[in-house]
Amino acid sequence: MENNKKREKVPRQIMPEQDPAARGTNFDEVPLGYTEEQALAEASRCLHCKKPLCVSGCPVEVDIPGFIKLVSEREYASAARRIKETNNLPAVCGRVCPQESQCEELCVLGKKGEPVAIGRLERFVADYEQSTGDVSIPAIPTSTGKRIAVVGAGPAGLTLAGDLVKLGHGVTVFEGLHKPGGVLIYGIPEFRLPKDIVEAEVEYLVRLGAEIRTDMVIGRGKTVDDLFAEGYDAVFLGVGAGAPVFMDIPGENLSGIYSANEYLTRSNLMKAYRFPEFDTPVARGKRVAVLGGGNVSMDSVRTALRLGAKQATIVYRRTEAEMPARREEVHHAIEEGVQFQFLTNPVEYIGNERGWVRGMKCIRMELGEPDDSGRRRPIPIKDSEFIIEVDMVVVAIGTTANPVIPATTPGLETNRWGYITAQEETGETSRTGVFAGGDIVTGSATVILAMGAAKKAARAIDEYVRGLG
Amino acid sequence: MAAILEKKYLSSNVVEMVLEAPHIAATRRAGQFVVLMTDEKGERIPLTIVDSDTRKGTVTIIYQVVGKTTTCLADMNPGDRLYSLLGPLGRPTEIKNFGTAVCVGGGVGIGVVYPIARALKETGNRVISIIGARTRDILILEEAMSKTSDRLVVATDDGSYGVKGFVSQVLQDLIDSGEEINHVFAVGPVPMMRVICEVTRPHEIETVVSLNPIMVDATGMCGACRVSVGNATKLACVDGPEFDGHQVDFDLLTNRLRMYYREEKESMEDFRCRCDGK
Numbered sequence: 001m002e003n004n005k006k007r008e009k010v011p012r013q014i015m016p017e018q019d020p021a022a023r024g025t026n027f028d029e030v031p032l033g034y035t036e037e038q039a040l041a042e043a044s045r046c047l048h049c050k051k052p053l054c055v056s057g058c059p060v061e062v063d064i065p066g067f068i069k070l071v072s073e074r075e076y077a078s079a080a081r082r083i084k085e086t087n088n089l090p091a092v093c094g095r096v097c098p099q100e101s102q103c104e105e106l107c108v109l110g111k112k113g114e115p116v117a118i119g120r121l122e123r124f125v126a127d128y129e130q131s132t133g134d135v136s137i138p139a140i141p142t143s144t145g146k147r148i149a150v151v152g153a154g155p156a157g158l159t160l161a162g163d164l165v166k167l168g169h170g171v172t173v174f175e176g177l178h179k180p181g182g183v184l185i186y187g188i189p190e191f192r193l194p195k196d197i198v199e200a201e202v203e204y205l206v207r208l209g210a211e212i213r214t215d216m217v218i219g220r221g222k223t224v225d226d227l228f229a230e231g232y233d234a235v236f237l238g239v240g241a242g243a244p245v246f247m248d249i250p251g252e253n254l255s256g257i258y259s260a261n262e263y264l265t266r267s268n269l270m271k272a273y274r275f276p277e278f279d280t281p282v283a284r285g286k287r288v289a290v291l292g293g294g295n296v297s298m299d300s301v302r303t304a305l306r307l308g309a310k311q312a313t314i315v316y317r318r319t320e321a322e323m324p325a326r327r328e329e330v331h332h333a334i335e336e337g338v339q340f341q342f343l344t345n346p347v348e349y350i351g352n353e354r355g356w357v358r359g360m361k362c363i364r365m366e367l368g369e370p371d372d373s374g375r376r377r378p379i380p381i382k383d384s385e386f387i388i389e390v391d392m393v394v395v396a397i398g399t400t401a402n403p404v405i406p407a408t409t410p411g412l413e414t415n416r417w418g419y420i421t422a423q424e425e426t427g428e429t430s431r432t433g434v435f436a437g438g439d440i441v442t443g444s445a446t447v448i449l450a451m452g453a454a455k456k457a458a459r460a461i462d463e464y465v466r467g468l469g
Numbered sequence: 470m471a472a473i474l475e476k477k478y479l480s481s482n483v484v485e486m487v488l489e490a491p492h493i494a495a496t497r498r499a500g501q502f503v504v505l506m507t508d509e510k511g512e513r514i515p516l517t518i519v520d521s522d523t524r525k526g527t528v529t530i531i532y533q534v535v536g537k538t539t540t541c542l543a544d545m546n547p548g549d550r551l552y553s554l555l556g557p558l559g560r561p562t563e564i565k566n567f568g569t570a571v572c573v574g575g576g577v578g579i580g581v582v583y584p585i586a587r588a589l590k591e592t593g594n595r596v597i598s599i600i601g602a603r604t605r606d607i608l609i610l611e612e613a614m615s616k617t618s619d620r621l622v623v624a625t626d627d628g629s630y631g632v633k634g635f636v637s638q639v640l641q642d643l644i645d646s647g648e649e650i651n652h653v654f655a656v657g658p659v660p661m662m663r664v665i666c667e668v669t670r671p672h673e674i675e676t677v678v679s680l681n682p683i684m685v686d687a688t689g690m691c692g693a694c695r696v697s698v699g700n701a702t703k704l705a706c707v708d709g710p711e712f713d714g715h716q717v718d719f720d721l722l723t724n725r726l727r728m729y730y731r732e733e734k735e736s737m738e739d740f741r742c743r744c745d746g747k
Contacts, residue, residue, distance in 0.1 A: 070715075176555070176686070176688050177686060178506060178513075178553035178555070208513055214553070215554060215555040216532055216555075217555065217558070217688050220556075220557060220688075221492065221493065221496040221556070221557050222492065239495070242688075242689065242690040244690070244691065244692040246692070246702065247506070248702070252702070253695055253702060253721055255724055255728040256728075258692075258693075259691060259692040261687055261690050261691045262691035262692055266685060266689050270512070270685065271510070275732065275736070276508045276736050276739040276740075277509075279511050279537055279687075280513070281729045283728075335665070354727070355724030355725070355727075356719070371692060380746075395740045398675065402688070402689050402690065404688070404689065404707065408718045
């Protein structure tokens with residue numbers, strides 16, 4: 001008891017960050033990671049509960065007290081291996097998981113004070129492993145002779161590939177873009193998730209034995225049925241919710257108005273922030289509005305600042321309290337000088353003589369009764385229109401299902417929004433041997449939820465292909 | 470990565486390349502395109518598949534050297550490998566027996582209209598083709614178009630070859646002569662496609678155009694290639710690239726194609742400097 005009291009006195013370690021003034025002009029990672037001393041201090045705060053609640057909050061069931069104990073023992077590489085027993089992408093999850101609403105939310109320490117910084121410790125050990133190059137490959141069982149095709153090399157597909165390879169199955173991942181990683185590569189900016197970290201995690205999966213084939217869009221040319229005809233025993237669809245959503249208001253196709261997908265893909269995947277060293281350009285707006293209050297909005301607005309915006313504003317139709325973005329991301333955005341226009345919604349864009357956006361007519365909103373999402377519904381206030389001067393807009397109000405796979409896969413059921421219908425516990429779809437998980441089932445969610453769904457699907461696929469005899 | 474197998478200059482700045490791409494060749498149909506990158510720092514550019522050979526596992530592309538990426542591509546040679554090649558993308562052309570179909574191709578657009586003309590011919594259409602270029606030296610694919618058409622009319626802006634004038638005038642004359650035309654395909658520069666649509670509109674002749682907006686992923690993910698067709702927003706990469714020309718907002722297309730005009734110049738200048746420095 002006395003021991004516990006002593007431990008609780010160590011405060012939650014604050015992770016050092018790049019100075020907000022400096023980082024507004026570069027794409028280097030903002031949080032710098034714990035030092036070894038900080039990691040040891042933070043690890044010492046863990047109470048090692050007999051029934052750890054934190055683990056039940058983790059969609060991929062990481063042995064949290066187990067790896068933290070190894071950190072305390074300075075066995076960092078072993079700690080990384082412990083995480084990797086259930087999580088193939090720890091360096092990614094340590095950075096982008098919303099720990100505050102998962103493992104850390106359930107941490108016992110959080111009841112009276114601050115929870116253990118589980119995510120930061122995860123990042124510390126994953127980075128330690130990557131930086132030392134001491135990445136060990138677990139023993140792979142003898143080949144089962146079964147082959148699984150994975151469509152989409154995003155968080156779900158990569159997680160599933162790792163799990164199935166470790167069970168001795170042959171796995172081929174088909175990726176539409178020229179680089180694997182999905183949203184980790186095209187969506188999340190360098191300053192939040194460095195691309196060499198993602199590449200190292202993918203490299204680990206390749207070393208485990210997963211085959212990754214880029215430039216392959218399944219559904220155009222090769223279809224899901226073709227994959228079965230080629231001898232794959234099961235197919236996993238982890239294609240994400242890749243289609244952009246626009247508001248369908250007048251002037252939305254003016255030049256200078258981007259979907260978040262396009263804006264971030266240009267900057268992150270195509271490295272437009274390093275134009276002209278890289279060939280792909282992106283507009284460098286001076287007065288930028290980003291629509292929406294999620295993490296993608298924060299990524300977009302912070303990118304715009306780094307690309308030279310004098311004024312970068314989040315325009316959101318509800319209030320700060322309803323914003324789905326992580327607090328940490330909002331906090332970083334505020335520190336960097338992002339402005340917020342809450343209870344505001346665009347109704348029309350105004351263009352100049354060259355067809356480039358120069359203004360955005362908005363209307364003020366107020367909150368009414370709660371809607372289906374439980375959040376209070378925003379209602380326009382009559383005659384409250386006003387104009388915001390802009391020269392670039394990013395529409396980051398969500399994404400939806402890309403219809404190409406359902407349209408070319410007979411018998412694959414979708415719901416009324418076009419998402420694939422799949423069993424929550426197994427990922428089974430209406431087609432035998434076809435499984436699905438991640439955003440293409442749930443709609444836009446988080447990296448870790450897609451990974452959690454993939455873990456369940458991996459178990460179900462393992463059972464299914466073994467049952468094929 | 471896909472190897473370049475053959476390279477041939479069709480005119481001073483139009484290049485034909487045969488690429489190794491068995492899985493694209495296997496399923497590709499007329500009207501579809503590929504997206505390629507020359508190198509890791511390159512841009513993704515869409516190019517129509519002009520021809521394919523399933524037996525050899527190859528696809529053919531034709532492009533005009535206009536900017537940095539096409540300049541780099543034209544500098545590559547047989548044996549070199551592209552950094553990335555993705556396809557086939559886009560909806561195939563709707564091919565059926567229309568009766569008499571007119572295929573209009575302008576400039577490098579002739580390369581896009583050629584596979585359509587061939588597919589129409591193979592489906593039993595009477596194919597009349599009208600191809601045009603600014604001047605004789607840059608006219609491409611005359612022989613191939615001739616083989617696949619029941620009748621071929623060539624026009625040059627300066628009159629150096631064939632009829633003097635625009636392809637739109639040739640089409641207008643054809644209509645005025647009482648020729649019964651059931652369907653028109655028009656591919657070329659935006660002003661040409663716009664004028665062709667104005668020629669056919671009063672006669673209510675169905676006119677399909679192939680649009681070439683700026684694309685990034687070209688799989689329906691980003692929305693860069695959005696076009697307005699009949700006042701509805703469509704993505705050229707997955708809903709097109711072919712649309713009913715009478716419904717297309719060509720002003721919007723023109724504006725959006727100019728979006729990176731400054732950057733394209735900058736990229737080219739930067740490239741020239743680096744080349745000169747070599």
